[in-house]
Amino acid sequence: MPNSLCDEKFTLEALDSPQNGYDSPQKESHPANIRKNHIAANSEAHVVGREANVLVIYTGGTIGMVRNKAGALEPIPNRFVSELRKYPNLHDTEYAAKKFSNANARTPLVLPLVSKELRRIIYSVHEYEPLLDSSNMTFQDWLQIVDDIWQFYQCFDGFVILHGTDTLAYTSSALSFMLENLGKTVIVTGSQIPIFETRTDGRDNFTSALIIAGNYTIPEVCVLFGAKLIRGNRATKMNTSSLDAFESPNCPPIAKIGINVEVDYRSIFRPCNDLKFSAHTNLNENVALLRLFPSISTAAIKAALQPPIEGVVLQTFGSGNIPSIRKDLMQELKLAAERGVIIVNCTQCNVGSVAGIYQTGAILSEIGILPGFDMTPEAALTKLAYVLGKETWSLDMKKQMMQSNLRGELTLSKPAEMQEEDLIEAVARSLRLSTPRELDQLGATLYPAMVNTAVVAQDTNKIKNLQSYGADLSAVDYDQRTALHVACSEGSLEVVKFLILNGVPVHARDRQDRTPLMEAISIDHHEIIKFLVRCGAHITGSSRGIGEQLCAAAARGFTNRLQSYKLAGVDLSQIDPSGRTALHLAALHGHVNTVIFLLENSVDASVQDLLGLTPIDYAKKGSYPEVVELIEKHLALDP
Numbered sequence: 001m002p003n004s005l006c007d008e009k010f011t012l013e014a015l016d017s018p019q020n021g022y023d024s025p026q027k028e029s030h031p032a033n034i035r036k037n038h039i040a041a042n043s044e045a046h047v048v049g050r051e052a053n054v055l056v057i058y059t060g061g062t063i064g065m066v067r068n069k070a071g072a073l074e075p076i077p078n079r080f081v082s083e084l085r086k087y088p089n090l091h092d093t094e095y096a097a098k099k100f101s102n103a104n105a106r107t108p109l110v111l112p113l114v115s116k117e118l119r120r121i122i123y124s125v126h127e128y129e130p131l132l133d134s135s136n137m138t139f140q141d142w143l144q145i146v147d148d149i150w151q152f153y154q155c156f157d158g159f160v161i162l163h164g165t166d167t168l169a170y171t172s173s174a175l176s177f178m179l180e181n182l183g184k185t186v187i188v189t190g191s192q193i194p195i196f197e198t199r200t201d202g203r204d205n206f207t208s209a210l211i212i213a214g215n216y217t218i219p220e221v222c223v224l225f226g227a228k229l230i231r232g233n234r235a236t237k238m239n240t241s242s243l244d245a246f247e248s249p250n251c252p253p254i255a256k257i258g259i260n261v262e263v264d265y266r267s268i269f270r271p272c273n274d275l276k277f278s279a280h281t282n283l284n285e286n287v288a289l290l291r292l293f294p295s296i297s298t299a300a301i302k303a304a305l306q307p308p309i310e311g312v313v314l315q316t317f318g319s320g321n322i323p324s325i326r327k328d329l330m331q332e333l334k335l336a337a338e339r340g341v342i343i344v345n346c347t348q349c350n351v352g353s354v355a356g357i358y359q360t361g362a363i364l365s366e367i368g369i370l371p372g373f374d375m376t377p378e379a380a381l382t383k384l385a386y387v388l389g390k391e392t393w394s395l396d397m398k399k400q401m402m403q404s405n406l407r408g409e410l411t412l413s414k415p416a417e418m419q420e421e422d423l424i425e426a427v428a429r430s431l432r433l434s435t436p437r438e439l440d441q442l443g444a445t446l447y448p449a450m451v452n453t454a455v456v457a458q459d460t461n462k463i464k465n466l467q468s469y470g471a472d473l474s475a476v477d478y479d480q481r482t483a484l485h486v487a488c489s490e491g492s493l494e495v496v497k498f499l500i501l502n503g504v505p506v507h508a509r510d511r512q513d514r515t516p517l518m519e520a521i522s523i524d525h526h527e528i529i530k531f532l533v534r535c536g537a538h539i540t541g542s543s544r545g546i547g548e549q550l551c552a553a554a555a556r557g558f559t560n561r562l563q564s565y566k567l568a569g570v571d572l573s574q575i576d577p578s579g580r581t582a583l584h585l586a587a588l589h590g591h592v593n594t595v596i597f598l599l600e601n602s603v604d605a606s607v608q609d610l611l612g613l614t615p616i617d618y619a620k621k622g623s624y625p626e627v628v629e630l631i632e633k634h635l636a637l638d639p
């Protein structure tokens with residue numbers, strides 16, 4: 001996976017070759033045959049303002065289609081990006097010309113800055129080949145998307161997948177399971193009318209998806225359509241023609257898109273563990289959906305449960321009922337369950353859950369059929385394919401996982417109880433505030449400050465208390481800092497662990513673009529750095545900027561700081577904008593221990609800066625013969 005050097009490495013050549021020297025994260029398997037044909041070079045001339053990088057994966061669908069002579073919609077390869085460049089509200093040519101030394105048809109696109117949003121979106125489009133109507137998509141296409149996100153995870157702040165609407169909910173559900181311990185925002189979107197038509201929903205959907213993917217840390221696979229952002233595994237296409245085609249019947253939206261983007265941070269389902277992002281790329285295709293209807297034949301039931309089928313979503317009536325007096329049907333289901341087929345009971349209704357309140361439903365659990373709670377058929381089916389694809393899990397484990405809430409796809413029980421009297425409500429009463437909006441605003445102001453005070457005091461009990469009063473530990477303060485930023489800058493490993501295990505994101509960037517990892521580096525807390533890296537944190541920013549920081553540390557002889565960068569995964573050979581390595585600066589200032597450290601860490605002693613000078617030339621100019629001798633000896637041993 002590319003690291004902080006992403007900016008220099010966004011060349012087609014680098015992306016085309018899996019052997020590009022990128023440091024890949026843990027992954028269970030690696031689908032072969034990666035098609036890369038449209039990610040452009042991002043060789044930065046200079047940064048003009050706050051920015052976020054978003055990777056757009058364009059798989060097909062109406063959004064990019066064009067009407068042919070007969071009036072039918074079809075995708076045209078290699079046209080999407082060149083068309084986007086013609087639209088001033090989708091591409092800011094002036095900014096691009098300032099940002100990229102030689103802006104051309106292959107450099108990334110720039111979304112004009114949106115008022116009230118912190119960061120300008122720089123986006124690269126990766127177009128699939130062939131472009132597909134989503135009705136033609138298969139599990140293989142999901143694997144492709146997962147693989148691309150996995151490969152470029154560290155290069156981008158967020159991901160947008162452009163997709164046809166017909167099978168979009170299957171894809172978003174599948175991705176939500178396959179992208180494990182996701183720490184960044186992934187948004188699947190499309191449109192009902194092509195983006196380049198005069199009247200279109202495509203432009204709004206695309207723009208909102210880009211803005212949210214780059215500006216908001218929502219570590220979930222989401223669907224953006226119309227005026228809402230919903231959880232990917234809760235989405236379902238409800239309408240063939242409405243511009244508001246998707247609903248999330250059993251779960252409120254994560255964000256509403258009106259004049260402003262209003263994110264309901266408490267509704268975000270956060271991975272509460274210390275595991276790194278990984279991609280699961282083995283799906284079991286022996287799964288099926290079986291929708292019951294009155295008088296369904298035994299033959300139809302039998303056919304749907306036949307080997308090689310290993311998992312079936314049984315779509316039952318109402319709150320999970322079947323024709324229980326049908327002994328033939330019961331017998332077929334029982335036999336299949338005994339053979340080890342996992343059968344999950346989901347309702348045919350769009351809203352609500354299977355409940356087992358009638359004998360006609362309760363009987364299913366007696367013969368080994370699992371409750372699917374309020375999962376959509378799309379979520380239940382793709383979850384089965386995912387769970388059955390976990391070859392190391394036992395059958396019992398797979399069944400247990402089908403009944404567990406893995407990614408917010410089902411509602412097991414009522415949400416955790418809050419404290420009797422909500423703290424914010426008590427304060428609001430004394431301030432004579434009463435509307436829900438005022439309460440929300442008060443909570444958003446007070447809780448981060450209170451949580452941060454508890455973090456500074458390293459008082460995890462107090463943090464837990466505030467959580468029980470309804471404080472969102474992942475909320476940001478006025479400077480966009482999370483409690484994790486504060487814990488890292490305070491150097492409390494225990495609090496850092498507590499916050500991460502309670503879902504606080506490791507990738508959050510504050511107003512100054514600082515991440516929790518940068519805070520830990522700034523106090524050289526090596527244990528926290530190691531822990532954050534274990535959880536998937538990585539360095540962000542341009543490689544030249546990192547080179548500058550390394551040079552600054554080396555000039556002062558701060559070997560410990562260089563060690564911090566090393567632990568954070570930085571290649572200590574990064575050069576600054578003048579082509580100097582940290583070794584040049586350590587040599588110039590005669591910091592012997594720093595020079596030794598850098599040589600031991602394979603920093604190339606023969607690198608010439610823009611003036612053609614090597615570290616030895618610097619040591620000579622600084623009059624440090626000891627350093628000259630040290631480097632010469634090193635070069636003699638390891639030329």
Ligand SMILES: NC(=O)C[C@H](N)C(=O)O
Nearest residue numbers: 061062133134164165166
């Ligand atoms: N609106 C759309 O994108 C529908 C199209 N048939 C597709 O799913 O690719």
